[in-house]
Amino acid sequence: MNSTIAFRNVRYAVGGGRMLIHDVSFELQRDETVVILGRSGSGKTTTLKLINRLLDPTSGEVFVEGKSTGEWDPIRLRRHIGYVIQDAGLFPHFTVERNIALVPSLESWPEERIRSRVHEMLELVGLPPGVFAKRFPRQLSGGERQRVGVARALAADPPILLLDEPFGALDPITRSEIQKEFRDLQKRLKKTIVFVTHDVREAFLLGTRIGLMKNGQLLALLPADDFRKLDHPEARAFVESYS
Amino acid sequence: MNVFDVMWTNRSQVLQLTIEHIFLVAVSMAIALAIGLPLGILMTRMPRISRPVLGFANVVQTIPSLALFGFLIPIPFIGGIGARTAIVALVLYSLLPIIRNTFTGISGVDPAIREAGRGMGMTDSQLLWQVELPLAMGVIFAGIRTATVVAVGVATIAAAVGAGGLGMFIFRGVSMVDGRMILAGAIPSAVLALAADLGLGAVEKRLGRI
Ligand SMILES: Nc1ncnc2c1ncn2[C@@H]1O[C@H](COP(=O)(O)OP(=O)(O)OP(=O)(O)O)[C@@H](O)[C@H]1O
Ligand SMILES: [Mg+2]
Numbered sequence: 148m149n150s151t152i153a154f155r156n157v158r159y160a161v162g163g164g165r166m167l168i169h170d171v172s173f174e175l176q177r178d179e180t181v182v183i184l185g186r187s188g189s190g191k192t193t194t195l196k197l198i199n200r201l202l203d204p205t206s207g208e209v210f211v212e213g214k215s216t217g218e219w220d221p222i223r224l225r226r227h228i229g230y231v232i233q234d235a236g237l238f239p240h241f242t243v244e245r246n247i248a249l250v251p252s253l254e255s256w257p258e259e260r261i262r263s264r265v266h267e268m269l270e271l272v273g274l275p276p277g278v279f280a281k282r283f284p285r286q287l288s289g290g291e292r293q294r295v296g297v298a299r300a301l302a303a304d305p306p307i308l309l310l311d312e313p314f315g316a317l318d319p320i321t322r323s324e325i326q327k328e329f330r331d332l333q334k335r336l337k338k339t340i341v342f343v344t345h346d347v348r349e350a351f352l353l354g355t356r357i358g359l360m361k362n363g364q365l366l367a368l369l370p371a372d373d374f375r376k377l378d379h380p381e382a383r384a385f386v387e388s389y390s
Numbered sequence: 391m392n393v394f395d396v397m398w399t400n401r402s403q404v405l406q407l408t409i410e411h412i413f414l415v416a417v418s419m420a421i422a423l424a425i426g427l428p429l430g431i432l433m434t435r436m437p438r439i440s441r442p443v444l445g446f447a448n449v450v451q452t453i454p455s456l457a458l459f460g461f462l463i464p465i466p467f468i469g470g471i472g473a474r475t476a477i478v479a480l481v482l483y484s485l486l487p488i489i490r491n492t493f494t495g496i497s498g499v500d501p502a503i504r505e506a507g508r509g510m511g512m513t514d515s516q517l518l519w520q521v522e523l524p525l526a527m528g529v530i531f532a533g534i535r536t537a538t539v540v541a542v543g544v545a546t547i548a549a550a551v552g553a554g555g556l557g558m559f560i561f562r563g564v565s566m567v568d569g570r571m572i573l574a575g576a577i578p579s580a581v582l583a584l585a586a587d588l589g590l591g592a593v594e595k596r597l598g599r600i
Binding site: 196199201222223224225226230232234236237238239240249250253299 | 502503505506507508509510511512513516521524525
């Protein structure tokens, strides 16, 4: 199997039997960016957590680089995958600098290399290190926190990235700037990316393919142009909300 | 002669008993921390043991301190007359606030932050040392502070089992019906408790700020 990420008949249920993910199957090729659209509560975050094994499927299997996540050492798997958490999820007692340095320091990079990498990442997400490096998350705006979350996920240069509504808290202008930067980054960095959003414009801008989730099911996973023409009420609703 | 005259005349003994008192409290606290912190942490990893452990610590705390000292005297190895019995009793008394606050402090860390750490690939021990303990430190320290202040007070009873400390003056004063003598033990003990409270309180405040 050549796909970087694959779901095979994945179901995920919580205690009490409630199904959060219903029989989801798909494959993602290397260096592809898939954007997952879906309403609030449709199971997007749950899907991402099944990839880095924060959750284990109730039935079915998730494969990362050909190996079932159950066979991966979870620590190795997670350090192999950059994860941008919805609402950033920064450590409140770490400075911005230390938050971004987290995975490199877990991987015992030399001090000097970590420092220069952190500065590089801060520049990348448009936060001048001189101003932001020493601040604590509570001293940042929501949008700045999100950007630190993106920098943290990129810091150790993982080949796979999961982004859970990474730009949700940004104003429209900054948002469209950072989206463009992200698109350039995508071209340069060559990563396999799963990007969750409920912003259709963002999906069309960044996705090589677009997936649509509803009630824990993956209704479709198609190239952007085909997605636009898709004749499904949920897809129509999303596409129309954009135009 | 007023209280302070009595203390001044017996100044070398006041000093000696104060040192004994501090020694009893310090040794007990060190042992209670060595037991209570790992136990509190373990409870967050094995929630099933948390109820019985907290239950035991709770029950110990409800035994009147004089009775606890008395119970311990006839027990071989840990009991008998002297500092050892007193230290065992003080350790038992100090455990509850330390265990409870370690457990609740760590359990109280926002699950989203814990999940973020796991998502970044932290191992359980990295999560504990780098995230959970630092974030719980304020609460844990509040427990240590409570335990210390209680121990300073309870240590006055150590004199009843021959362990010395400022309780010597208090028991002597009681048997001689001499209020000044009682105060000669009670005042330094209260000062110690206050100093511990303020000192540890200052540390706690600094830890809580993160
Ligand atoms: N631990 C849990 N126990 C029970 N239900 C849960 C649990 N976690 C999530 N859910 C439910 O599962 C559904 C999917 O949640 P998920 O977080 O994947 O949604 P989402 O698509 O990411 O939504 P949003 O866009 O609001 O972030 C929701 O209805 C949510 O209430
Ligand atoms: Mg979500």
